Every structure is written in structure tokens, then in C-alpha cells.
Amino acid sequence: MINSNLESLAPQELWKNFAALNAVPRASKKEERVIAFMMDFGKSLGLEVSKDQVGNVLIKKSATIGMEDCKTIVLQSHLDMVHQKNNDTVFDFDTQGIDMFIDGDWVKANGTTLGADNGIGVATIMTILASTDLPHPAIEALFTIDEETGMTGAMGLQAGVLSGEILLNLDTEEDNEIDIGCAGGIDVTASKTYKEEASPSGAVAFEISVKGLNGGHSGIEIHKGLGNANKIMNRLLFKSYDQFGLQIASLNGGSLRNAIPRESVAVVIVSSEYENNFAEDLAPLISNIQLEFKTVDPGLTISIEKLTTVPAQVIPVVDQEQLIQAIYAAQNGVYRVSPDFEDLVETSNNIARVTVGKGNINIQCLTRSSVESSKMDLAQSLQATFELAGFKVVFSGSYPGWTPNPNSDILDVLKRIYKEQHQEEPAVVACHAGLECGILGTNYPEMDMISFGPTILGAHSPAERVSVSSVQKFWEFVKQILKEIPKK
Structure with a gap:
């Protein structure tokens, strides 16, 4: 109207x-x-x-x-x-x-x-x-x-x-x-399939949510240090797997390649022995993350809610480790500043969308650069990172x-x-x-x-x-x- x-x-x-x-x-x-x-x-x-x-x-x-x-x-x-x-x-x-x-x-x-x-x-x-x-x-x-x-x-x-x-x-x-x-830009997509396995007996389920980030334009605002919901979620998952043996049932983060992701939601399971202290033990990390982003993303909220239903299936540990390590290693944000134009970001990457569920993992990135060779250098760096973790990588939508x-x-x-x-x-x-x-x-x-x-x-x-x-x-x-x- x-x-x-x-x-x-x-x-x-x-x-x-x-x-x-x-x-x-x-x-x-x-x-x-x-x-x-x-x-x-x-x-x-x-x-x-x-x-x-x-x-x-x-x-x-x-x-x-x-x-x-x-x-x-x-x-x-x-x-x-x-x-x-x-x-x-x-x-x-x-x-x-x-x-x-x-x-x-x-x-x-x-x-x-x-x-x-x-x-x-x-x-x-x-x-x-x-x-x-x-x-x-x-x-x-x-x-x-x-x-x-x-x-x-x-x-x-x-x-x-x-x-x-x-x-x-x-x-x-x-x-x-x-x-x-x-x-210019190029879409970098990493994907792999996995065979779901049954959730172990004696597990409890939680939903982890990262919300309230400002997001924004993944080119014009990439230099501002804004929070990327996919990278923040990955820190939480990395810590939780290492400390609690967490397993992911589903993950849904970000939306469009050209938007810095504002939200990510994961459904996970842990052993019932951690039911009462899972959220409490993650609280220091959550506080540190919020402190890191308090200036640029003061609205950031990270919540952990216990679910009444335990998902029937989860991602296998090996595939999960490869996913978390690959996202941790993958470049996000400014890769190179132009030596020829003052204050111009030359090359960057946005880890825009990450989804896990029903046997499929998909990671979508948008790599940008004003120098074609630098654009492809970063795209190939991402390719190497994801292929080392067993992903298939496809380049598409390249423009000068x-x-x-x-x-x-x-x-x-x-x-x-x-x-x-x-x-x-x-x-x-x-x-x-x-x-x-x-x-x-x-x-x-x-x-x-x-x-x-x-x-x-x-x-x-x-x-x-x-x-x-x-x-x-x-x-x-x-x-x-x-x-x-x-x-x-």
C-alpha cells in the first residue's frame, strides 16, 4: 500500500x-x-x-x-x-x-x-x-x-x-x-552429504540461537567488523563439541549471499549428564562474544533453550568435525586492502548461508574483489579449505x-x-x-x-x-x- x-x-x-x-x-x-x-x-x-x-x-x-x-x-x-x-x-x-x-x-x-x-x-x-x-x-x-x-x-x-x-x-x-x-564477485558453494545416524539414548536436546545482529551489505559494510551469525554460531558449536560431545541435528544460518548474516539457529543434543550445566558452562564464552561485538552489534543475543523432544537423527561426528573446522578456517571479512586506493577494501568474503539437515550440508559464500586475480586467489583458498574437509566446491555467478x-x-x-x-x-x-x-x-x-x-x-x-x-x-x-x- x-x-x-x-x-x-x-x-x-x-x-x-x-x-x-x-x-x-x-x-x-x-x-x-x-x-x-x-x-x-x-x-x-x-x-x-x-x-x-x-x-x-x-x-x-x-x-x-x-x-x-x-x-x-x-x-x-x-x-x-x-x-x-x-x-x-x-x-x-x-x-x-x-x-x-x-x-x-x-x-x-x-x-x-x-x-x-x-x-x-x-x-x-x-x-x-x-x-x-x-x-x-x-x-x-x-x-x-x-x-x-x-x-x-x-x-x-x-x-x-x-x-x-x-x-x-x-x-x-x-x-x-x-x-x-x-x-567483481563470485559465488563459492561448498556442499556434502552425510548419512544420518540415530541419536544416542540418554540424550537431551537444546536449541542455540544467535540473533539481534545488525547484518548489512556484504560489500559496502564488510570492513565494519559486524558480527557474522554463522561464524559466531560456529564458535559455540566448536566449544560445545570439545567440552560436551555435542552433536548437531540441524543448523540454519543466514539467508542471502550479499547480506551479512544476522541470525543462526541450531538444534543439538548432548548427554543427559550435561543437562543442568550445558547453558551455564557456555555462559563465559557467550559473555565474551557479546563483549567483542558490543560496539557494532549491541543487540546481539545468544540463547540456549532446552527442548522437550529429542531429534531422532543427528550428523555423524566425523562429518560434524569437518564442518566446524572448515567454517572456523574459512576466511570471512576483509582479505586484502587495496594498496592503490586509500581505505578501499580490495578483496573480501562473506560466509553468508550455512544449512545442515536431512543428510545435506550447504555453505554459501560471496567473494568480492576489485582485482580479478585476487578474487580468484581468495575463492581458491576457500575451495582448498572446504575440499580438505571433504566438501564439493562449485564456483558460479562470476562477474567482473x-x-x-x-x-x-x-x-x-x-x-x-x-x-x-x-x-x-x-x-x-x-x-x-x-x-x-x-x-x-x-x-x-x-x-x-x-x-x-x-x-x-x-x-x-x-x-x-x-x-x-x-x-x-x-x-x-x-x-x-x-x-x-x-x-x-
């Missing part, structure tokens, strides 16, 4: 379009409804609308009077959003629109991701397409699909579809930054980074406009997120690309929020850029 409060914000049409977009469920790989929404929007304006073979939507708009001799620009954002919610939030992403509210200078969602990533970019382009009084050159508005879980939209865009010479990607999250490069071009002509335009508007220089950066520019550049190598956006915090988590004043700043920036696109 559209939240009417947002429509009172300026710029009114942009927020109206964002609210309308957020009324449409748009999970990655489930974009049918938002594709139809965007095509209907373009057709309602009488513009040329098309959809390619993978589902990307292209809407073309002619130049306004007096700007016909300027270079054609591609305005690009992605339609999908990350679907994450708090454990106690009742919400169906497949049927419900995002429930939004205004909190001071921030627009937030009630217990879910907001979709400002990349919904504000989409809404901005919609506002430009619908405008009748904004000067602009010829526009090709490209709305890609599935950016968040594989970038298959950008990968599937064929050469020759676009004719624009300049691409403005509206998908970064600090309003004082202009991005000229980004990280975006090599910075400090001599970009459009960069010079944006830097000048930003300084004129704010009396200070923008930060020209490369980011550790995956932007589509690198992929699009493979088929359009001569296109001059830049990326920028308003301030969005907590992306890929229910703490996601976007600054109202920053969106206003961003909108004024975009409007002036459109006026000053160079001539052909």
Missing part, C-alpha cells in the same frame, strides 16, 4: 514514484510484477518501451528542445531489491508492499528492508521520464533485473541495444561520493569489476557541478560493492560511465534507511547534470 506520508516530502513526484514502486513485490528472480509495472509506466507516458530476452526494460525519451545535439545518456538502475525482515516481523514479501514511515530525516520500513537500494534510483529515473519541464538530452532509461543475486540482467544485456555514449548509474549510497570503479577511469569526461562534469553546488570537492572513489557498470562495459567498452546516489544506510538489512535531505540534494545534482551533458 502506498504510504501517503511520503508524498508530502520534496521532491514530491520522486517520493510518489518511490512509494508506487515499493507497493510492488520485487524480489530478485521474482521481478515479473515490477517488470510489468515499469513497462506500463513507460507506455502510459507514450514513450518507446521494450523488454529484452532476460527481462531488462528499456524506455526511450527524446531530447527536450535545444538539447538535440547533446550526447545520448543512459540512466540506469536495477528493479529488484533485497528481501530481509526481522525474526519477529510478520510480513509476506511475495504479496505485500513495503510498509514505510518517516522518522525525522529518514525514511524507513517497519521491520523489513526498505528497497531504497535501488528504488530511489528507479524512482528518480521515473520522475525524469514523466517530467514536462526538465531540460535533458535524449535518454535511454535502462532498468535491469536480478542485480542483487547474480547481476544476470546486466550480464544478459546484448551489445547494440544501447546507443548512448554516457551512462549514469544511480546505485551508490553516499551522497558526497562519485564512484568510478567497483568490485569495473576498472576506474580517472580521466573520464563525464567525471569532470560531475566534479565541477558538485563543487559549484556545495563549495567543496566530491570524493571520487571506487567501492567494494558490485555495480553493474563493469558488466555493462564488457559489451559497451567505449561508454563513459559514472555512479552516484543519495545517502542510504543499512542496505540489505531491516535497518535500511534513506536520508530525505540527501535525496533532495541528489535530485538537484541530477537535474543540473542533465542540463550540462556535453554535445556530440
Whole structure:
């Protein structure tokens, strides 16, 4: 449902379009409804609308009077959003629109991701397409699909579809930054099967829960030292096996590869002789972990609850040892900082999802790097770690980074406009997120690309929020850029 409060914000049409977009469920790989929404929007304006073979939507708009001799620009954002919610939030992403509210200078969602990533970019382009009084050159508005879980939209865009010479990607999250490069990524998946064995007699069962972590974007926020629920759970399991002979019946941690995992839940058994002191003896370790993360994750809770029913089957000890040791050894977080760009994470890994049960173990990672050889070095390090523990490892979804071009002509335009508007220089950066520019550049190598956006915090988590004043700043920036696109 559209939240009417947002429509009172300026710029009114942009927020109206964002609210309308957020009324449409748009999970990655489930974009049918938002594709139809965007095509209907373009057709309602009488513009040329098309959809390619993978589902990307292209809407073309002619130049306004007096700007016909300027270079054609591609305005690009992605339609999908990350679907994450708090454990106690009742919400169906497949049927419900995002429930939004205004909190001071921030627009937030009630217990879910907001979709400002990349919904504000989409809404901005919609506002430009619908405008009748904004000067602009010829526009090709490209709305890609599935950016968040594989970038298959950008990968599937064929050469020759676009004719624009300049691409403005509206998908970064600090309003004082202009991005000229980004990280590539690769999915690393480790899996193995095991033969379940019967729980021994005289066992008692417990549920161990790790919850309340902030989570967040596994690229942009990987350097913050945020807690990873899978790594924290693994510490508890390692200690419990060593001290109590614990065995795992099931384990479910994390959700999406591109989100730092916030929660993990394990059902385990121990001998009845430990029934009364299992939780008590783990209390010092739990206190230490909470102390380690008190600054970045003050909401972290670790609970141990005795269950009334003992699971019938558990993972064998050998397979369990291999699992716990492999996760302990596997790299998580920053692997290498760039020697060429100050404060830029070059290479990292997120142990995003760990599941155990019914004879199957699955570990999903997302490895990122702005250097292709370093990306593969870390991926192969993970491969070696998991294969030593008897796992089968598969690489998939690899996509390239975006090599910075400090001599970009459009960069010079944006830097000048930003300084004129704010009396200070923008930060020209490369980011550790995956932007589509690198992929699009493979088929359009001569296109001059830049990326920028308003301030969005907590992306890929229910703490996601976007600054109202920053969106206003961003909108004024975009409007002036459109006026000053160079001539052909």
C-alpha cells in the first residue's frame, strides 16, 4: 500500500514514484510484477518501451528542445531489491508492499528492508521520464533485473541495444561520493552429504540461537567488523563439541549471499549428564562474544533453550568435525586492502548461508574483489579449505569489476557541478560493492560511465534507511547534470 506520508516530502513526484514502486513485490528472480509495472509506466507516458530476452526494460525519451545535439545518456538502475525482515516481523514479501514511515530525516520500513537500494534510483529515473519541464538530452532509461543475486540482467544485456555514449548509474549510497570503479564477485558453494545416524539414548536436546545482529551489505559494510551469525554460531558449536560431545541435528544460518548474516539457529543434543550445566558452562564464552561485538552489534543475543523432544537423527561426528573446522578456517571479512586506493577494501568474503539437515550440508559464500586475480586467489583458498574437509566446491555467478577511469569526461562534469553546488570537492572513489557498470562495459567498452546516489544506510538489512535531505540534494545534482551533458 502506498504510504501517503511520503508524498508530502520534496521532491514530491520522486517520493510518489518511490512509494508506487515499493507497493510492488520485487524480489530478485521474482521481478515479473515490477517488470510489468515499469513497462506500463513507460507506455502510459507514450514513450518507446521494450523488454529484452532476460527481462531488462528499456524506455526511450527524446531530447527536450535545444538539447538535440547533446550526447545520448543512459540512466540506469536495477528493479529488484533485497528481501530481509526481522525474526519477529510478520510480513509476506511475495504479496505485500513495503510498509514505510518517516522518522525525522529518514525514511524507513517497519521491520523489513526498505528497497531504497535501488528504488530511489528507479524512482528518480521515473520522475525524469514523466517530467514536462526538465531540460535533458535524449535518454535511454535502462532498468535491469536480478542485480542483487547474480547481476544476470546486466550480464544478459546484448551489445547494440544501447546507443548512448554516457551512462549514469544511480546505485551508490553516499551522497558526497562519485564512484568510478567497483568490485567483481563470485559465488563459492561448498556442499556434502552425510548419512544420518540415530541419536544416542540418554540424550537431551537444546536449541542455540544467535540473533539481534545488525547484518548489512556484504560489500559496502564488510570492513565494519559486524558480527557474522554463522561464524559466531560456529564458535559455540566448536566449544560445545570439545567440552560436551555435542552433536548437531540441524543448523540454519543466514539467508542471502550479499547480506551479512544476522541470525543462526541450531538444534543439538548432548548427554543427559550435561543437562543442568550445558547453558551455564557456555555462559563465559557467550559473555565474551557479546563483549567483542558490543560496539557494532549491541543487540546481539545468544540463547540456549532446552527442548522437550529429542531429534531422532543427528550428523555423524566425523562429518560434524569437518564442518566446524572448515567454517572456523574459512576466511570471512576483509582479505586484502587495496594498496592503490586509500581505505578501499580490495578483496573480501562473506560466509553468508550455512544449512545442515536431512543428510545435506550447504555453505554459501560471496567473494568480492576489485582485482580479478585476487578474487580468484581468495575463492581458491576457500575451495582448498572446504575440499580438505571433504566438501564439493562449485564456483558460479562470476562477474567482473569495473576498472576506474580517472580521466573520464563525464567525471569532470560531475566534479565541477558538485563543487559549484556545495563549495567543496566530491570524493571520487571506487567501492567494494558490485555495480553493474563493469558488466555493462564488457559489451559497451567505449561508454563513459559514472555512479552516484543519495545517502542510504543499512542496505540489505531491516535497518535500511534513506536520508530525505540527501535525496533532495541528489535530485538537484541530477537535474543540473542533465542540463550540462556535453554535445556530440
